[in-house]
Amino acid sequence: MELLSYLLATDLRMAAPILIAALGLLFMEKSGVVNIGCEGMMLFGTFFGVFFARLSGSPWIGLLFAGMTGMVIGLFFAFIVVTLRANQIVTGIALNIIAQGATSTLNRLIFGVSSQAANAPGFEVVPIPLLSKIPVIGDSLFNQMGPIYLALLLVPLIRWFMMKTTIGLKIRAVGEHPHSADTAGINVRSVRYGSILAGSFLVGAAGGFLSLGILSLFSENMVSGRGYIALAVIIFGKWNSWGVLAAALVFGLGDAVQIKMQTAGSSIPYQFLMMLPYILTILALSGFVGKAESPAASGKPFRNDEL
Amino acid sequence: MNRRLNTILMQCVSITVAFVLGAVVIKMIGISPLFAYGALLNGSFGSINAIGETLVKMTPLILTGLSYAFAARAGLINIGAEGQLYIGGILATLVGSNFAGLPMIIHVPFAVAAAFAGGAVWGGLVGLLKVKFGANEIITTVMLNYIAIYLVSFLVTGPMKAPPGTMPESRPILDSAHLVRILPGTRLHIGIFIAILALLFYYFFIFKMRQGYEMRVVGNNMESARAAGMRPQRTMVLAMLLAGGMGGLAGGVEILGIQGRLLQSFSPGYGFDGIAVALVGVNNPVGIVLGALLFGFLRAGGNRMQLVAQVPVSVIYVVQGLVITFVIIGQNLHVFQKVGVNRPFRRKTGDGPAPEVL
Numbered sequence: 001m002e003l004l005s006y007l008l009a010t011d012l013r014m015a016a017p018i019l020i021a022a023l024g025l026l027f028m029e030k031s032g033v034v035n036i037g038c039e040g041m042m043l044f045g046t047f048f049g050v051f052f053a054r055l056s057g058s059p060w061i062g063l064l065f066a067g068m069t070g071m072v073i074g075l076f077f078a079f080i081v082v083t084l085r086a087n088q089i090v091t092g093i094a095l096n097i098i099a100q101g102a103t104s105t106l107n108r109l110i111f112g113v114s115s116q117a118a119n120a121p122g123f124e125v126v127p128i129p130l131l132s133k134i135p136v137i138g139d140s141l142f143n144q145m146g147p148i149y150l151a152l153l154l155v156p157l158i159r160w161f162m163m164k165t166t167i168g169l170k171i172r173a174v175g176e177h178p179h180s181a182d183t184a185g186i187n188v189r190s191v192r193y194g195s196i197l198a199g200s201f202l203v204g205a206a207g208g209f210l211s212l213g214i215l216s217l218f219s220e221n222m223v224s225g226r227g228y229i230a231l232a233v234i235i236f237g238k239w240n241s242w243g244v245l246a247a248a249l250v251f252g253l254g255d256a257v258q259i260k261m262q263t264a265g266s267s268i269p270y271q272f273l274m275m276l277p278y279i280l281t282i283l284a285l286s287g288f289v290g291k292a293e294s295p296a297a298s299g300k301p302f303r304n305d306e307l
Numbered sequence: 308m309n310r311r312l313n314t315i316l317m318q319c320v321s322i323t324v325a326f327v328l329g330a331v332v333i334k335m336i337g338i339s340p341l342f343a344y345g346a347l348l349n350g351s352f353g354s355i356n357a358i359g360e361t362l363v364k365m366t367p368l369i370l371t372g373l374s375y376a377f378a379a380r381a382g383l384i385n386i387g388a389e390g391q392l393y394i395g396g397i398l399a400t401l402v403g404s405n406f407a408g409l410p411m412i413i414h415v416p417f418a419v420a421a422a423f424a425g426g427a428v429w430g431g432l433v434g435l436l437k438v439k440f441g442a443n444e445i446i447t448t449v450m451l452n453y454i455a456i457y458l459v460s461f462l463v464t465g466p467m468k469a470p471p472g473t474m475p476e477s478r479p480i481l482d483s484a485h486l487v488r489i490l491p492g493t494r495l496h497i498g499i500f501i502a503i504l505a506l507l508f509y510y511f512f513i514f515k516m517r518q519g520y521e522m523r524v525v526g527n528n529m530e531s532a533r534a535a536g537m538r539p540q541r542t543m544v545l546a547m548l549l550a551g552g553m554g555g556l557a558g559g560v561e562i563l564g565i566q567g568r569l570l571q572s573f574s575p576g577y578g579f580d581g582i583a584v585a586l587v588g589v590n591n592p593v594g595i596v597l598g599a600l601l602f603g604f605l606r607a608g609g610n611r612m613q614l615v616a617q618v619p620v621s622v623i624y625v626v627q628g629l630v631i632t633f634v635i636i637g638q639n640l641h642v643f644q645k646v647g648v649n650r651p652f653r654r655k656t657g658d659g660p661a662p663e664v665l
Contacts, residue, residue, distance in 0.1 A: 036386070036445070080632070084639035089384050089445055093582055094631035101624025108619050109336060228449050235446060271461035278450040285442035294443070 008140035015252025024202025031195035036092030039227025040099030045207020070204015085301035122216030175295035321637035350611020359493025365603035370557035371581025381546035387448025389578025390455035391554025398425035403484035422559025430551015434544035498560030
């Protein structure tokens, strides 16, 4: 029972940054934008989250600025892929390379070359009265850090927003069939700009939560593939926020089990556990776990002078 | 001809802008950009040894650039050169560290061929998953990168670990499988000829052979390819096989020519740089050489820039990223031009490779 509770709690904590990033990516993907640069955007978030949390003494302000950093990067990304209609994948790769160099450079410039990592005030656990007393689930679900509750609230909220509001409908129309949307009088470019900015805020904040919530420090390249995992989570979750939550928890569980096994000195090579999410994603993409349909215009630049 | 000249000019302007912005970054660190770039130039072209290093760095970059270009010709986006490189490295090591007693003339080609085959399988798998199940090649290649990296990490700490040591590394490559050094005082090895042969193969395949022609047609317009009686699915699998093979070769030459044994993360990101190389070179053989030269120059000179001018090598990543970004911006600035009649060959869908110019 204690093991189960521990695993659930760790699972949720490890899944949270992936979940937040994936929800951000969901915004972009629904409007037909694929952002491979998620990894780099998160990396910027991890750095500026720690930077501003140290400056202000509050992890919440750090988190906010991590999200704002994401938005600034998102604006740049949107200009290249929406206004200039450049290839989204190659732009994303460039973003990742810049982020890796820029955050490492900034880290050395601001925090010095010492091997000691730049630490920051981290988030504290906020137990919810009464609920946290429920056996097993209570300790893992209602004894978490603030941003995790927010991330969980976002799941139904984004689902409702995408399905029930006019803006959500417009976003989906643009992602499925930009030309029909254009004919119907929707400004495809503005919708994509908006989706990228909103999504980038979440992706940046996901980086901020990674550095402030999980480790309370910044280290170079600390995102280490979580941005790509977030892309995988969307496919696995079939472009649906509840599915995204479930997939993030599956991948988080992999992390939790791996941490537990490493501390317990298991004989199974940890590399195979690390591979698991990637193998699962390929299987999901190949339709072995049920067919996933991406938005039809996904990854395609929009030009209104063609049909 | 005018269009070609225009493209070359645009690439040069884009790259210059990236270097100027890089200079601004270096200035902000408080170091003289002229001094830093001087060290960069010195470290990549200033001596025989430096030129050798630049060529050594160019070798895998040409191959990973070809990996991206082969797939791009068929309209596919291959982010997987890094993974293909690691698999090629595993196979080159397996062949290179076994089969003692083989003469060099057999052992080297055998090890190189194994690297090609390993990469081809890794890339071909992506092609098969795409045509059989519709699995998006962008995501599958990214996922296979991670699987390959963890596989190498497992092998060098487990089954392939050198017996006595505690280091996570394999047994060394036998002398008979080493790629011979060709320039005294440098690390330059015959792998550069493998890269040149691969370039020639790419040129003849794409521009002179029927299969290559089909690949270009499929990449430009799948529907017309099908209407013309071609089989796009087979062509795409072939493109991914060749793309993977090129990535595998990159891993092979790095292990057999430089590293001498399988190590964890032995590639400093050559696979991802290959995307940039092909992008700067607009998938053209000559362009790929120039792109590889640019990124080889940055990689070789970056170390010296860190040593002499105290510029962190991470700044090189920033410059590299800026080069890619500005090349992308430069290639797409035409959207601001008025739509006119003199744009006959603009691709209609934007999900393929960069617009063809040659």
